Amino acid sequence: MIVLKGLSCRLGNFRLSPVDLTLEKGEYWILLGQTGSGKSVLLSLIAGLIRPQEGKLFKEDQDITSLPPERRNFTMMVQDFALFPHLTVFENIAFPLRVRGIRGREEIRHAVTRMAERMGIDALLGRGLEGLSGGEKQRVALARALVVSPDLLLLDEPLSALDQVTKRELMEELRILHREYDIPVLHVTHDFEEGITLGNRMAVIHDGKILQQGTPEALCVRPASPFVATLVGIRNIYRGTVESQEGRALFRRGKMRFEIPSGQEGEGVVAIPSEDILLSLEPIASSARNTLRAIVREVRPRPPLMDVYLDVVGIPLTATVTRQTVSRMGLKPGLPLYATFKVASVKVF
């Protein structure tokens, strides 16, 4: 178990606000943030590459705040792999063993070979790094990080330098590895898709602050702020006014009006997940109390689904539907229709 208690630091103009985070065995943490959000700074702090100004870091109740990186046993893998170009694949993987003072030739050969076989790169062991594909380099880097059984695996944008196909392959590999190795993983990325596929815990970082942390489901269902909502891929976020009418809360943005679960009177921000919007050619009688007249502006694929861009009295609204729906309803630009959604599916910030 690794515990961050109020860990913070200042680097030039950048300030990382105190972070509290607990990484447990079996947890795969996704640290989601944009460029400059401070996600890599936090990773460097945990790795021990930067000293925190305040706060403490614990590993199994042991205070390791002032321990140098080489004595933490947290191995790191980075976007451009940071392999050692002067060493062979074998020597790259053997590096962590050698610097730990392991001398036995057989012992090293055995450990490296086993790890390489596990990663499917045993055929490459004798080679140099020239000519390795991105995916192969990635596997070498992973083997090198795992050969010493670390207490925490730190991944800094590990998939960002790969093409889509290789990336999918390695995501699958990472999932399996995580199940096999019973260690916590902290994976930094800007890519929500990647995060939701791999992580079972997620923290959103922005401007040096952790905005929200929890399970990915919790973040998607109850995003704490419009920013988190945007990051987890929720569309249709509106700023407008909330009014109260006969005990019901109504949201108004321009001429668009709909009912929301609750809300303070005055200015407010709400989101309607595009998947929760039902499209119909005639108004439908259902328990959903919000039905808006709309016109189709554009239909675009969002594999495996389709995005339907609508116009509701001059305000854009996006609905996500299946391909079958698009062809069955004959959705095409200019088509007038009705967009229906439940009051409960509207998220209020």
Add this chain to the structure above:
Amino acid sequence: MKRGFEIVFWMLGGALVLFLVVPLVKMVGALDVATARKFLSDLEVYHSILLTLRCALWATILGFVTGVPLGYLLAKRPFPFRNLVQAAVDLPVVVPHTAAGIALLMVFGRHFFGGKLFSAFGISFVGTEAGIVIAMTFVSAPFLINAARDAFSGVPVRVEQVARTLGASPAQVFYRVSLPLALRGIFSGALLMWARGISEFGAVIILTYHPMVTPVLIFERFEAYGLKFAYPIAALLVLICLALFSLFRFLASRRGKKP
């Protein structure tokens, strides 16, 4: 339009290349085997060439031992007054070499503190090989230091950081990662420093006229006997240096190609 522009560049650049190459080719070309043999069997010439190569090698070793750490610090550690130190390192390049010799003399001469300090160990810098070595070191060290600095700068910080997380101490990172990756650059800097040391005249002659390094010998023969007695020594030195540098470059490139 573009053609005319390129022709002008080719002419200007070509003129410079000719200017650089023709005199050396002519001098070396004037040397025939009989003359070369005669001059090489002149013990004074022979010993002078060996002395020059040896002293420049010592200077390079000295420069290597101190310049590699300095280059590493300049490249990797943002210490205070780093720019000032960098400027100081470049100083010998812009100082006239006889002035450098005089400056050295005022520290390492018999009556100055450096000279007194080392005389306690039986080392004197005036009229000795040690004098030649420090003169060569002074004027040629910047080549090695800057090459080492550039070579270390070329080692990505990320690679060094990842090495730390993999369990390597700062010293292990240096010996196992940074130094091996920077070695090629450092080696070519060392070669440059050695070459620069061999060719040094101004600073050496102030500290040590005798024993004579080859550039001093060439000067002396020219003054005393004229061109005919000076050019074969010059040509021999150029040939020997070219042969040695080609050999080292060849060895280095073979080492680099090894998987």
